[in-house]
Amino acid sequence: MDKNTRICIIGGGPAGLSAGMYLEQKGYDNYTILERNDHVGGKCHSPYYNGRRYEMGAIMGVPSYYAVHDVEEFCGITHDGPQLNRNYKDRNGNVIEPFEPKKNLLKIPRLLKMKKQITELGRILETKYKGYDVNGHRGVAQGRYEGFAVSPEREPVSGENENLRDLSMPFKDWCIMNDVELTQDVWIGPFTSFGYGYFDEIPAAYVLKYLDFQTCMNFVRINLWTWKNGTQYICKCLNEKLNNPARLNSVISKVERKDGKVFVTVNGEVEEYDKLIVTSPLQFFPEYADAREDEEKYFSKIDYERYDVLAVETKPEDHPEISYYVFDNMTPDRLGHLMVYYRRWKDTKDQVITTYALRKHKNSEEIPYEECKQMVLDDLAVMHNPATNVVNEQSWYYFPHVFSDDYAAGWYDDVEAMQGKYDTYYAGEVMSFGDMDETAEYSRELVERFF
Numbered sequence: 001m002d003k004n005t006r007i008c009i010i011g012g013g014p015a016g017l018s019a020g021m022y023l024e025q026k027g028y029d030n031y032t033i034l035e036r037n038d039h040v041g042g043k044c045h046s047p048y049y050n051g052r053r054y055e056m057g058a059i060m061g062v063p064s065y066y067a068v069h070d071v072e073e074f075c076g077i078t079h080d081g082p083q084l085n086r087n088y089k090d091r092n093g094n095v096i097e098p099f100e101p102k103k104n105l106l107k108i109p110r111l112l113k114m115k116k117q118i119t120e121l122g123r124i125l126e127t128k129y130k131g132y133d134v135n136g137h138r139g140v141a142q143g144r145y146e147g148f149a150v151s152p153e154r155e156p157v158s159g160e161n162e163n164l165r166d167l168s169m170p171f172k173d174w175c176i177m178n179d180v181e182l183t184q185d186v187w188i189g190p191f192t193s194f195g196y197g198y199f200d201e202i203p204a205a206y207v208l209k210y211l212d213f214q215t216c217m218n219f220v221r222i223n224l225w226t227w228k229n230g231t232q233y234i235c236k237c238l239n240e241k242l243n244n245p246a247r248l249n250s251v252i253s254k255v256e257r258k259d260g261k262v263f264v265t266v267n268g269e270v271e272e273y274d275k276l277i278v279t280s281p282l283q284f285f286p287e288y289a290d291a292r293e294d295e296e297k298y299f300s301k302i303d304y305e306r307y308d309v310l311a312v313e314t315k316p317e318d319h320p321e322i323s324y325y326v327f328d329n330m331t332p333d334r335l336g337h338l339m340v341y342y343r344r345w346k347d348t349k350d351q352v353i354t355t356y357a358l359r360k361h362k363n364s365e366e367i368p369y370e371e372c373k374q375m376v377l378d379d380l381a382v383m384h385n386p387a388t389n390v391v392n393e394q395s396w397y398y399f400p401h402v403f404s405d406d407y408a409a410g411w412y413d414d415v416e417a418m419q420g421k422y423d424t425y426y427a428g429e430v431m432s433f434g435d436m437d438e439t440a441e442y443s444r445e446l447v448e449r450f451f
């Protein structure tokens with residue numbers, strides 16, 4: 001492609017900003033990032049409280065966040081945040097140690113079995129499911145893998161593997177089929193409580209591509225990255241380093257693609273481009289773009305989670321001494337309840353804690369926002385950490401994904417085949433997975449493949 005190609009990127013979150021970075025590194029300088037908010041970062045959102053940043057959105061990374069590491073290098077920053085740590089409580093607020101055999105004598109057989117199954121899971125992922133962990137979902141539904149290895153070098157990898165088709169089934173069913181159902185006890189922590197839905201509804205491909213074996217073990221061992229100034233700071237630094245920083249407050253009312261050109265109406269003015277990269281949610285693209293029949297058809301199949309975050313103050317004597325996971329509340333029958341709460345800074349109680357709850361599940365009615373908020377506040381009281389005040393709240397449109405039937409029917413291969421068809425490329429969360437690294441990595445690959 002001509003290096004002077006005029007490229008419009010919609011969205012200034014990790015996907016859009018990293019697309020700009022990778023384009024620039026490949027010699028494309030004629031790109032424009034349009035961000036509708038007055039700040040960059042999207043779901044990397046780190047407001048101030050008492051002079052320090054807390055996280056309303058993304059919190060952490062792991063050492064295999066290679067694309068995030070590219071960004072850190074590009075910006076000259078590093079993961080310098082507070083070390084994470086956590087304990088566990090049951091739904092009644094009692095501190096428990098669910099994985100400690102000595103504290104769970106009756107559960108020893110189950111814990112031993114779980115340990116065995118985790119080893120077995122590691123084995124089948126390397127053998128039976130070889131190729132499961134490449135970024136994105138190309139070929140999976142057809143029993144293929146195609147992409148780049150999860151390594152700093154990202155060597156191209158591809159191959160046939162019929163077993164990969166299994167990954168379209170819900171993770172719970174997939175675990176049962178492979179006799180590793182107890183591994184869910186471990187995988188559920190960094191999956192469901194992180195807002196990614198329930199194992200009876202989410203295809204195994206999403207669970208395992210994000211929580212590949214190594215990544216899950218990094219969560220277990222708390223080998224994690226955080227950023228002192230918050231994840232939004234990474235995006236801010238990246239934006240400032242780019243030759244063409246995002247244009248903020250850009251309200252797009254129309255996208256028209258005709259005669260090999262892309263016309264974007266921004267704040268009432270029509271701008272002309274050659275190519276478009278959409279990193280904003282594809283589900284809403286048809287609301288402002290001249291979506292074609294296939295775009296309408298596929299994007300209407302996208303589902304999402306409702307992930308609610310509250311930042312609350314407590315009395316000093318009620319402040320949690322550490323972050324807590326509440327495993328009891330991570331199953332669909334406890335929809336809307338508090339699943340995890342996060343204390344970020346160890347050295348002071350003069351800070352907010354953030355709470356996390358899901359209120360949407362495929363087979364249940366969505367819980368109204370205010371109702372869920374009250375449930376979470378009630379749960380905090382049950383946990384012996386009652387809140388005095390809510391200082392910030394956010395209900396996120398979260399983790400866009402497709403369900404098993406559409407996954408198995410080849411949603412990803414069909415959408416991948418549409419890349420470039422209308423001078424338009426699709427990136428962002430749904431194309432890979434809803435975390436900072438998978439989205440940035442997908443942008444890297446998109447630039448590698450098409451530009």
Ligand SMILES: Cc1cc2nc3c(=O)[nH]c(=O)nc-3n(C[C@H](O)[C@H](O)[C@H](O)COP(=O)(O)OP(=O)(O)OC[C@H]3O[C@@H](n4cnc5c(N)ncnc54)[C@H](O)[C@@H]3O)c2cc1C
Pocket residue numbers: 010011012013014015016034035036037040041042043044056057058059060061194195250251252279280281307309396398427428429433434435436437439
């Ligand atoms: C509570 C929470 C916790 C999380 N924890 C983690 C974590 O610990 N680790 C991790 O890796 N990830 C985490 N994530 C997920 C991570 O933040 C997202 O996956 C990532 O930000 C996705 O990047 P993106 O650019 O694809 O989308 P987004 O971050 O959603 O960015 C999209 C951008 O597009 C803009 N936009 C949307 N529509 C338009 C439009 N029409 N015109 C112009 N601009 C538009 C938005 O304003 C936004 O800035 C968390 C997210 C949340 C909410």
